[in-house]
Amino acid sequence: MSADEPESAATTESAGEESVAGRTEVWIEKYRPQTLAEIKGHENIVPRLVSYVEQNDLPNLMFSGPAGTGKTTAAQAVARELYDDDWRDNFLELNASDERGIDVVRDRIKNFARSSFGGYNYRIIFLDEADALTSDAQSALRRTMEQFSHNTRFILSCNYSSQIIDPIQSRCAVFRFTELSEAAIEAQVREIAETEDIEVTDDGVDALVYAAAGDMRKAINGLQAAAVMGETVDEEGVFAITATARPEEVEEMVEKAIAGDFTAARATLESLLTDRGLAGGDVIDQLHRSAWEFDLDDMATVRLLERLGEVEFRITEGANERLQLEAMLASLALEE
Ligand SMILES: Nc1ncnc2c1ncn2[C@@H]1O[C@H](COP(=O)(O)OP(=O)(O)OP(=O)(O)O)[C@@H](O)[C@H]1O
Numbered sequence: 476m477s478a479d480e481p482e483s484a485a486t487t488e489s490a491g492e493e494s495v496a497g498r499t500e501v502w503i504e505k506y507r508p509q510t511l512a513e514i515k516g517h518e519n520i521v522p523r524l525v526s527y528v529e530q531n532d533l534p535n536l537m538f539s540g541p542a543g544t545g546k547t548t549a550a551q552a553v554a555r556e557l558y559d560d561d562w563r564d565n566f567l568e569l570n571a572s573d574e575r576g577i578d579v580v581r582d583r584i585k586n587f588a589r590s591s592f593g594g595y596n597y598r599i600i601f602l603d604e605a606d607a608l609t610s611d612a613q614s615a616l617r618r619t620m621e622q623f624s625h626n627t628r629f630i631l632s633c634n635y636s637s638q639i640i641d642p643i644q645s646r647c648a649v650f651r652f653t654e655l656s657e658a659a660i661e662a663q664v665r666e667i668a669e670t671e672d673i674e675v676t677d678d679g680v681d682a683l684v685y686a687a688a689g690d691m692r693k694a695i696n697g698l699q700a701a702a703v704m705g706e707t708v709d710e711e712g713v714f715a716i717t718a719t720a721r722p723e724e725v726e727e728m729v730e731k732a733i734a735g736d737f738t739a740a741r742a743t744l745e746s747l748l749t750d751r752g753l754a755g756g757d758v759i760d761q762l763h764r765s766a767w768e769f770d771l772d773d774m775a776t777v778r779l780l781e782r783l784g785e786v787e788f789r790i791t792e793g794a795n796e797r798l799q800l801e802a803m804l805a806s807l808a809l810e811e
């Protein structure tokens with residue numbers, strides 16, 4: 476009886492693996508750059524990282540910037556280049572917002588930094604979401620960084636460097652990852668499409684670039700999702716799959732409001748939120764990105780931006796998205 480068990484378990488497992496490898500490999504991992512040279516964009520960052528590797532002299536680093544721009548990728552690429560096949564043994568990836576708390580994180584840092592290692596002068600600890608640490612926890616981290624400075628290099632990753640205490644910032648070479656350029660995203664999208672033998676129209680590429688808003692992860696996930704049907708990826712498919720409004724739809728909504736037709740503006744908003752599945756924050760984001768391309772006079776654009784800033788802040792503080800967006804449209808409609 477008990478002899479059956481492991482056998483059937485093994486069968487299930489290998490079947491599962493096969494189907495994963497065969498069908499649903501995630502492209503953001505499959506096409507994650509393995510070397511620094513493969514990273515798209517960041518022309519002011521990559522060469523400096525390359526020179527650290529060449530000199531085998533790594534300072535503590537801080538990578539700040541928006542999601543999906545290559546912070547984790549760059550940290551892993553540094554480790555791959557420094558340690559080759561040993562990189563996984565010499566690179567510890569931790570998340571500072573680990574729900575088990577900063578003490579667990581600190582214990583793991585200490586254990587890793589203390590354990591013996593094979594011939595390298597230092598090992599790397601990559602601490603993701605460092606800005607999730609309270610300033611007390613950051614002070615403790617700073618002491619840990621000092622304690623192990625002889626054999627450990629830290630790479631801290633965060634969205635906002637302003638959330639990191641000065642004593643840590645001053646111990647790190649700070650690299651500001653920016654939203655990736657349209658050219659960088661386009662290049663990667665086309666490269667992947669070619670490798671995967673997928674046809675993408677030019678307006679499909681433009682739509683992916685627009686929907687990504689500088690986030691490579693979003694662009695690649697969008698491409699993979701839109702390519703699922705095995706058909707040509709075009710603008711329509713991309714906007715449908717990525718919960719992104721066409722720039723014209725957002726513009727139309729604002730124009731209706733400014734023309735005083737609140738009801739029509741509200742109906743457009745409603746369809747973006749309900750039919751298209753955009754989150755309130757996405758609408759704000761798209762308005763912000765496109766504001767200067769709308770056919771509005773400068774004063775109207777300025778007022779729109781002023782309102783957007785206010786609404787964005789309120790939503791971040793937990794206000795009702797729909798109400799805030801409607802109120803913004805109402806205030807535009809009320810204006811002379
Ligand atoms: N500059 C880049 N060049 C090529 N591919 C990239 C680049 N940046 C990101 N990618 C792709 O996007 C995926 C996600 O990137 P990564 O994990 O490095 O983002 P991140 O900056 O660490 O984001 P987060 O702040 O969410 O942790 C990668 O696996 C890779 O496929």
Ligand SMILES: [Mg+2]
Nearest residue numbers: 546547603632
């Ligand atoms: Mg990351």
